Amino acid sequence: MPIYANPANLPPAITEVAEMLGMNQVRLAILAVVAQYPEGVQSGFIIEELELQSRTVTRHLAQLVDEGWLITDEPAGQRAGKRLTYRTNTGKIRSGLHSIADLIAPEEAADDGR
Numbered sequence: 001m002p003i004y005a006n007p008a009n010l011p012p013a014i015t016e017v018a019e020m021l022g023m024n025q026v027r028l029a030i031l032a033v034v035a036q037y038p039e040g041v042q043s044g045f046i047i048e049e050l051e052l053q054s055r056t057v058t059r060h061l062a063q064l065v066d067e068g069w070l071i072t073d074e075p076a077g078q079r080a081g082k083r084l085t086y087r088t089n090t091g092k093i094r095s096g097l098h099s100i101a102d103l104i105a106p107e108e109a110a111d112d113g114r
Contacts, residue, residue: 021100026052027060027069031088034070040085061086068092 010018010029018028033049034041047057064070069092073085 024060026050026056027064030057030060030064031069031093034086035088035090038087040073040087042083042085044083046086 010025010032014028015025017023018025029050030046033046043054043057043061046061047054050057061070065072065086068089070086071089072087
């Protein structure tokens with residue numbers, strides 16, 4: 001499988017759900033890498049970990065920050081230098097995933113064995 005199709009060698013179960021929901025696997029892989037480091041990581045580390053082009057990672061990082069899935073150490077548009085530290089916005093991620101689960105797999109339906 002080409003690296004861009006599954007950049008972080010995500011487990012098959014996660015890949016299957018991501019594909020079904022139309023999730024971008026590069027962004028999912030970036031989130032998975034950043035989530036491993038609560039203190040945050042810089043883009044160069046993510047690029048090395050995922051073995052992707054810098055341009056690709058930078059574009060996806062910008063989208064994840066714009067959408068609020070990642071947070072940086074600098075306010076948007078105010079970079080003091082060339083390097084930003086990225087951290088996951090765990091509150092938003094957990095809330096979003098719980099909302100999806102509640103929508104497509106409500107607890108009542110799971111409890112009755114259907």
